[in-house]
Amino acid sequence: MRTIPAPVQNLIDAFARLPGIGPKTASRLTFFLLKAPAETSLDLAQALEAMQTETSHCSECFNITLAGEEKCDICASSTRDPEVICVVEEPLDVLAIERTGAFQGKYHVLQGVLSPIEGIGPDQIKVFPLLERLKSGQVREVIIATNPSMEGDATALYLQQRISQMGIKVTRLARGLPVGGDIEYADQSTLQRALSYRQEME
């Protein structure tokens, strides 16, 4: 016997397509919205549509920006150092670095990483626009802030080879023990890196 009306089942299915949301969570969310005031659903629906229609990508760094604005706030800012570019995988990484307040340069969002297994080469991500930006000669340092994963490392290596040829300094985020971490529980490869890249105390 069909017991879930189609519109309810459709919403469960739509939620279940999101990452980290299984069928159980999807139906819990759906039944929550059924009980909640209609605005809760309608606000979410409107926010979803608005995000698709009202956002775009910065023509320079490929971070997210408002539709109609050619450059993002950071690229348009005159207070950010245009000589240092931090290369990240995703817009979320920009947010994480901005939250530290420790970086005053500009960004470049690759929108992915190189992954031969998944067939993602330099053409599929924003590598060539980065190399193009560097040709201006204005940039003196590129900080590579891809994730410390296999793909992130491979992408970093590829970029380092291409960029150092241009006579630009290439650096990478430091590897080592996380702050608040415990040596006893550190994984072997983190500890290895922490040893080889040990820093002199001043």
Added chain:
Amino acid sequence: MRTIPAPVQNLIDAFARLPGIGPKTASRLTFFLLKAPAETSLDLAQALEAMQTETSHCSECFNITLAGEEKCDICASSTRDPEVICVVEEPLDVLAIERTGAFQGKYHVLQGVLSPIEGIGPDQIKVFPLLERLKSGQVREVIIATNPSMEGDATALYLQQRISQMGIKVTRLARGLPVGGDIEYADQSTLQRALSYRQEME
């Protein structure tokens, strides 16, 4: 520096209003949708709107039904036993019981439980429509399937007092050890119930 465009932040906020979704999950979902094809967001938006406009409640049992249909599939069915009514808290409970295939009667969805602390009395949930349904004299048994929680128990007791006055048999879902459970790990009150309501072996 503002780094998240307003339409993106609005979607993060809208997701974070859902139960079980904190700010971190909300931004993960949002940035997933930013990268995914636009249809993923638009389908979800449409499903949300459709659920609000295309569903309604069954006039008899208060389960969810398609807008425009006065009765739900179960109430409209001629193969379901109208003499037994199973009283549940929420539409999701109907689904759980239907999945067992062990119940052939009809349902009544209270749309909540009595909770004096939260100010929810019999007027706030669908108690009186239930008592009204029972006046037909057609029903011979009411199975109370509220949750085994404090509020669920209080609601069951209240209903039992009202319904048994009408000369109708009132039963409750059995309490005891869950199938596949382990006596060693059963909580004290479950084990107590399992002992007092021990069942004769045939």
